Amino acid sequence: xxxxxxxxxxxxxxxxxxxxxxxxxxxxxxxxxxxxxxxxxxxxxxxxxxxxxxxxxxxxxxxxxxxxxxxxxxxxxxxxxxxxxxxxxxxxxxxxxxxxxxxxxxxxxxxxxxxxxxxxxxxxxxxxxxxxxxxxxxxxxxxxxxxxxxxxxxxxxxxxxxxxxxxxxxxxxxxxxxxxxxxxxxxxxxxxxxxxxxxxxxxxxxxxxxxxxxxxxxxxxxxxxxxxxxxxxxxxxxxxxxxxxxxxxxxxxxxxxxxxxxxxxxxxxxxxxxxxxxxxxxxxxxxxxxxxxxxxxxxxxxxxxxxxxxxxxxxxxxxxxxxxxxxxxxxxxxxxxxxxxxxxxxxxxxxxxxxxxxxxxxxxxxxxxxxxxxxxxxxxxxxxxxxxxxxxxxx
Amino acid sequence: xxxxxxxxxxxxxxxxxxxxxxxxxxxxxxxxxxxxxxxxxxxxxxxxxxxxxxxxxxxxxxxxxxxxxxxxxxxxxxxxxxxxxxxxxxxxxxxxxxxxxxxxxxxxxxxxxxxxxxxxxxxxxxxxxxxxxxxxxxxxxxxxxxxxxxxxxxxxxxxxxxxxxxxxxxxxxxxxxxxxxxxxxxxxxxxxxxxxxxxxxxxxxxxxxxxxxxx
Numbered sequence: 001x002x003x004x005x006x007x008x009x010x011x012x013x014x015x016x017x018x019x020x021x022x023x024x025x026x027x028x029x030x031x032x033x034x035x036x037x038x039x040x041x042x043x044x045x046x047x048x049x050x051x052x053x054x055x056x057x058x059x060x061x062x063x064x065x066x067x068x069x070x071x072x073x074x075x076x077x078x079x080x081x082x083x084x085x086x087x088x089x090x091x092x093x094x095x096x097x098x099x100x101x102x103x104x105x106x107x108x109x110x111x112x113x114x115x116x117x118x119x120x121x122x123x124x125x126x127x128x129x130x131x132x133x134x135x136x137x138x139x140x141x142x143x144x145x146x147x148x149x150x151x152x153x154x155x156x157x158x159x160x161x162x163x164x165x166x167x168x169x170x171x172x173x174x175x176x177x178x179x180x181x182x183x184x185x186x187x188x189x190x191x192x193x194x195x196x197x198x199x200x201x202x203x204x205x206x207x208x209x210x211x212x213x214x215x216x217x218x219x220x221x222x223x224x225x226x227x228x229x230x231x232x233x234x235x236x237x238x239x240x241x242x243x244x245x246x247x248x249x250x251x252x253x254x255x256x257x258x259x260x261x262x263x264x265x266x267x268x269x270x271x272x273x274x275x276x277x278x279x280x281x282x283x284x285x286x287x288x289x290x291x292x293x294x295x296x297x298x299x300x301x302x303x304x305x306x307x308x309x310x311x312x313x314x315x316x317x318x319x320x321x322x323x324x325x326x327x328x329x330x331x332x333x334x335x336x337x338x339x340x341x342x343x344x345x346x347x348x349x350x351x352x353x354x355x356x357x358x359x360x361x362x363x364x365x366x367x368x369x370x371x372x373x374x375x376x377x378x379x380x381x382x383x384x385x386x387x388x389x390x391x392x393x394x395x
Numbered sequence: 396x397x398x399x400x401x402x403x404x405x406x407x408x409x410x411x412x413x414x415x416x417x418x419x420x421x422x423x424x425x426x427x428x429x430x431x432x433x434x435x436x437x438x439x440x441x442x443x444x445x446x447x448x449x450x451x452x453x454x455x456x457x458x459x460x461x462x463x464x465x466x467x468x469x470x471x472x473x474x475x476x477x478x479x480x481x482x483x484x485x486x487x488x489x490x491x492x493x494x495x496x497x498x499x500x501x502x503x504x505x506x507x508x509x510x511x512x513x514x515x516x517x518x519x520x521x522x523x524x525x526x527x528x529x530x531x532x533x534x535x536x537x538x539x540x541x542x543x544x545x546x547x548x549x550x551x552x553x554x555x556x557x558x559x560x561x562x563x564x565x566x567x568x569x570x571x572x573x574x575x576x577x578x579x580x581x582x583x584x585x586x587x588x589x590x591x592x593x594x595x596x597x598x599x600x601x602x603x604x605x606x607x608x609x610x
Contacts, residue, residue: 002508002511004504004508005504005505005508005509008497008501008504008505008508009505011496011497011501012494012496012497015496016496304494307492307494309473309476309477310453310480310492311480311492311505311506311550312476312477312479312480312481312506312509312554313477313509314473314474314477315473315474315477316474391473394473394476
């Protein structure tokens with residue numbers, strides 16, 4: 001086909017046809033596709049934030065004995081070996097990890113941030129940690145002390161402590177670069193370490209040091225072995241009725257923060273699923289509008305298409321012209337949607353980062369996959385439709 | 396080249412006396428060859444356009460068999476028809492079937508562009524012979540019927556063909572213009588070695604015919 005023929009054909013097929021049909025179709029497709037992919041991305045983010053990397057987080061339960069007046073008067077509420085052994089025997093408990101507390105004095109200070117604080121440490125077996133930081137190791141003679149803190153502490157610092165003390169807010173990545181002086185003392189001895197926060201735990205609400213350090217420090221600066229005041233249980237299902245009944249019967253208390261968190265998370269996921277389903281519905285509707293509008297446009301050109309065929313034009317040339325127009329329009333919409341998504345994504349990541357949440361840069365692979373698969377589907381469907389519409393005119 | 400075998404168009408079959416017993420086309424056998432001139436005469440309503448549309452593939456509501464180069468037209472695909480309409484058969488429709496939103500020249504170029512049969516100078520020369528040069532850049536919608544008829548004739552001559560089908564092509568032309576158009580058509584057919592089938596209400600115009608058939 002020569003270029004002048006193409007210009008004439010374009011004139012026949014498009015001139016005088018309502019532009020609003022095409023514009024409406026494009027806007028519909030844009031909104032639908034954007035809504036679907038934005039909600040999907042948001043859904044992925046929430047899922048990542050709620051579960052972190054270790055998704056079976058809900059399988060862990062932290063328990064302690066109820067605190068009563070006797071404890072306040074000095075009797076420690078620790079677990080005995082027999083009690084721990086009894087827990088270990090239960091079929092609904094996979095394994096039991098002990099929280100070891102420090103039996104020595106510890107304090108931290110930082111000249112850079114200008115603070116001094118007394119503090120406590122706990123340690124748990126590494127298997128029970130959600131944050132598997134390779135730096136979270138200690139061996140005797142090592143002067144740097146790796147520390148894991150709860151993500152909640154960072155939030156408390158950023159939104160409670162720092163504003164009231166005129167201290168700067170920090171992101172997880174900046175705080176990891178700060179060094180502070182940790183001093184431990186007991187048994188008439190004192191030693192300084194260079195402390196560094198190497199990671200954040202969403203599972204454990206504590207300040208954790210490596211178990212090797214805890215054992216060494218307790219042996220050298222404190223009593224023999226620290227009492228076990230808290231336990232972490234790995235279970236099949238934290239909602240298991242037998243488990244709940246047993247814990248209640250023994251008078252053990254479950255740290256509920258995490259459970260509330262996971263209930264909230266479940267609720268949020270349900271809400272997002274509904275949103276996602278609605279996004280999908282809107283997308284389906286808008287795709288429908290898009291394709292219908294385009295079909296309407298072809299229907300408007302039906303007499304012209306018919307006459308073109310009658311005067312000897314090949315059906316495939318005509319459908320190719322229509323398909324090209326459609327594909328160009330659709331691909332522009334697609335590029336625009338992903339452009340806007342990536343643009344808002346950068347803003348969203350930095351916003352969340354300021355709030356202390358770490359999001360991955362860029363779009364989730366699910367978003368790319370679903371967006372592209374869906375687009376390919378619509379394209380193929382419409383190309384098929386165009387062929388059929390042109391074919392009908394040649395009958 | 397074109398063979399019709401016992402063709403009975405459905406609309407005519409349903410009418411009393413629809414198909415005349417003396418018809419040289421319907422309900423009998425006939426054929427049309429390249430290089431020969433045919434005149435098909437009939438009163439209006441006897442199926443002249445129907446006959447041309449069956450040959451040209453625009454209608455399939457008939458009994459019997461029509462073949463082009465031995466191939467049954469019922470087995471033609473849309474692409475086969477496109478090929479046939481670009482290289483074997485050309486037509487001047489009774490109702491012209493131009494694109495009203497295109498200029499006369501664009502209507503012609505659209506046809507010529509299918510095969511690149513003529514160059515622009517040749518097209519201009521032909522338009523000039525019919526006195527159409529001044530009107531080529533007017534949209535078809537704004538031309539008079541007689542002018543449109545000449546554009547339709549020019550369009551039909553802008554492609555290679557073996558047989559030219561003419562459906563009352565001069566109905567709105569005066570004698571002088573009929574003479575010019577006839578000469579142009581005659582010369583073009585001659586040059587291509589092509590035949591023509593003229594369908595008319597009885598007039599013979601300025602052609603000589605090898606066969607005259609009553610419908």
